[in-house]
Amino acid sequence: MTSQNVIVSDRNPILGLKTITVSVSNSPLFSNSSPTYFTFPRRTFLKLLEAADKNKNNNTPKIASFVDSMRDSSPTRLRSSSHDSVSDNNNKTSWIVRFPSALTMFDEIVNAAKGKQIVMFLDYDGTLSPIVEDPDKAYITHEMKEVVKDVALNFPTAIVTGRSIDKVRSFVKLNEIYYAGSHGMDIEGPANENSYSQSNQGVLFQPAREFLPMIEKVVKILEEKTKWIPGAMVENNKFCLSVHFRRVDEKMWPALAEQVKSVLLDYPKLNLTQGRKVLEIRPTIKWDKGQALKFLLKSLGFGNSEEVLPVYIGDDRTDEDAFKVLRERGQGFGILVSKVPKDTNASYSLQDPSQVKEFLKRLVEWKRKTVEEE
Numbered sequence: 001m002t003s004q005n006v007i008v009s010d011r012n013p014i015l016g017l018k019t020i021t022v023s024v025s026n027s028p029l030f031s032n033s034s035p036t037y038f039t040f041p042r043r044t045f046l047k048l049l050e051a052a053d054k055n056k057n058n059n060t061p062k063i064a065s066f067v068d069s070m071r072d073s074s075p076t077r078l079r080s081s082s083h084d085s086v087s088d089n090n091n092k093t094s095w096i097v098r099f100p101s102a103l104t105m106f107d108e109i110v111n112a113a114k115g116k117q118i119v120m121f122l123d124y125d126g127t128l129s130p131i132v133e134d135p136d137k138a139y140i141t142h143e144m145k146e147v148v149k150d151v152a153l154n155f156p157t158a159i160v161t162g163r164s165i166d167k168v169r170s171f172v173k174l175n176e177i178y179y180a181g182s183h184g185m186d187i188e189g190p191a192n193e194n195s196y197s198q199s200n201q202g203v204l205f206q207p208a209r210e211f212l213p214m215i216e217k218v219v220k221i222l223e224e225k226t227k228w229i230p231g232a233m234v235e236n237n238k239f240c241l242s243v244h245f246r247r248v249d250e251k252m253w254p255a256l257a258e259q260v261k262s263v264l265l266d267y268p269k270l271n272l273t274q275g276r277k278v279l280e281i282r283p284t285i286k287w288d289k290g291q292a293l294k295f296l297l298k299s300l301g302f303g304n305s306e307e308v309l310p311v312y313i314g315d316d317r318t319d320e321d322a323f324k325v326l327r328e329r330g331q332g333f334g335i336l337v338s339k340v341p342k343d344t345n346a347s348y349s350l351q352d353p354s355q356v357k358e359f360l361k362r363l364v365e366w367k368r369k370t371v372e373e374e
């Protein structure tokens with residue numbers, strides 16, 4: 001940030017001011033071309049200057065390309081080479097041919113399930129609940145909850161999520177299912193005797209236990225370091241953490257990225273990845289939602305079985321690890337929840353949580369009919 005692209009409108013000494021209004025254009029932190037006006041508390045302004053100085057001195061290009069990748073929601077959207085609507089439509093059409101709707105393909109899916117045990121894996125955010133601005137308010141509807149309960153009473157069912165188990169359980173409030181929280185790094189069995197498991201299985205696997213104190217520490221540091229950025233939110237997901245930027249003005253993304261990256265310099269055992277308007281920080285262990293899927297299949301006695309049909313429904317880049325495992329096993333189906341063409345290892349698609357609900361309802365009905373006919 002230099003004097004030619006920032007003008008402090010009030011010429012009094014900064015230290016004597018409570019707020020500072022600046023016009024910003026063409027700076028390393030705010031990469032837009034037309035000037036924009038901001039009023040900051042003095043403390044925030046000084047932090048911005050500090051971050052801008054750092055940017056200027058060393059890693060502007062790195063942060064800029066990182067911010068570019070923040071713009072791309074996960075999984076990566078496929079872009080057509082030309083920007084006209086005809087090629088966009090062609091792109092959509094060819095994508096839906098490659099990844100047809102799981103509702104359209106319902107009969108094929110249940111045909112493949114004949115003589116096999118369906119095991120259902122469900123992501124939470126963007127799959128069972130719509131994406132909303134406030135992560136603490138991503139509630140599941142009563143109807144969706146009842147459908148998931150029905151699914152769980154008919155098939156072994158797991159919710160596989162980036163969130164902590166406690167958080168997702170507080171939304172879902174179902175005992176009949178398996179939970180794989182913290183991107184699969186925290187696995188618990190159902191606490192219900194009517195389920196497919198032994199009663200009250202509790203914790204089944206926590207491969208990142210040793211990272212717990214580190215994650216707690218980094219949550220605190222990041223809360224402190226990002227509290228001056230309006231809209232930024234740090235979420236403690238137990239064995240991993242999320243830094244949300246959905247409610248952060250895009251002009252502040254470089255500053256947020258800078259803060260997060262600077263903290264991680266001190267924690268080489270933590271990895272930084274990106275989700276849907278969220279930076280995800282997790283231990284550098286070789287464990288992900290795909291490994292959790294394998295673990296759960298094995299726990300259910302289907303480790304090497306041909307008699308199982310795992311179905312995994314998810315919307316996020318992290319769900320791709322599970323889709324990939326299914327492809328590699330040549331078993332079951334990944335279903336991507338997306339309205340737009342995206343790079344994916346899934347086999348089918350659904351547009352949004354309401355279509356997920358429709359698909360799950362049909363599956364339960366199909367199962368009930370099959371049982372009646374037997």
Ligand SMILES: O=P(O)(O)OC[C@H]1O[C@H](O[C@H]2O[C@H](CO)[C@@H](O)[C@H](O)[C@H]2O)[C@H](O)[C@@H](O)[C@@H]1O
Pocket residue numbers: 123124125126130131132133134135136138160161162163235237242244246275276277278280316318
């Ligand atoms: O594996 P998931 O269940 O899909 O969890 C991934 C992240 O989901 C949540 O964040 C996302 O949903 C929020 C609520 O709709 C939204 O505000 C946010 O922008 C999304 O990234 C959750 O809060 C994260 O902790 C999870 O890692």
